[in-house]
Amino acid sequence: MSARLTSDLWVAAYLARLRLAAIPAYVTARGDATAGAVVVKLATLDGQARAYERQVDFATDGRRWGILAEGAEGDVDAVLTRARARDPDLWVIEIEDRLGRTLLDEEGLSGD
Structure with a gap:
């Protein structure tokens, strides 16, 4: 059984990873520090956006990032x-990146 990170720790680590990749990101809504769900909004700076949420992946019995809205x-x-x-416990992180990078598919961010 793996230990689950608190939401605030996951958000801090994610923001640090984005900073290292020079991808601007901001917390636009703070949720519950312990167990709040996280949504990542990607604004591509052309009037378009996409929001990602963690979803159950029934094929792997794990979790993955899926599109909530675009x-x-x-x-x-x-x-x-x-x-x-x-x-109201929901976290919202907004990324601004013309290239559409979120890093959500990287190791440690993609699943549980």
Whole structure:
């Protein structure tokens, strides 16, 4: 059984990894420090955005990052506003990257 990181520790580590890759990122909503879910919004600076959430991967019985919303940035923001209204413990991290990099597929970030 693996120990699960607290949300605030995972967010801090993720932000550090993004900084090392020179990818601007900001916490736009702080959730519960211990067990709050995390959504990563990628703004590609062309009016478009994509929001990722961790989802159950039934094929591997693990977790993976899946798309919660994508399209016009205003529409993605509206989805995130509704999600935060339903779950005030939700963390939202916003990345600004024209190349669309999130690093979510890297070791240590992609699954549990």
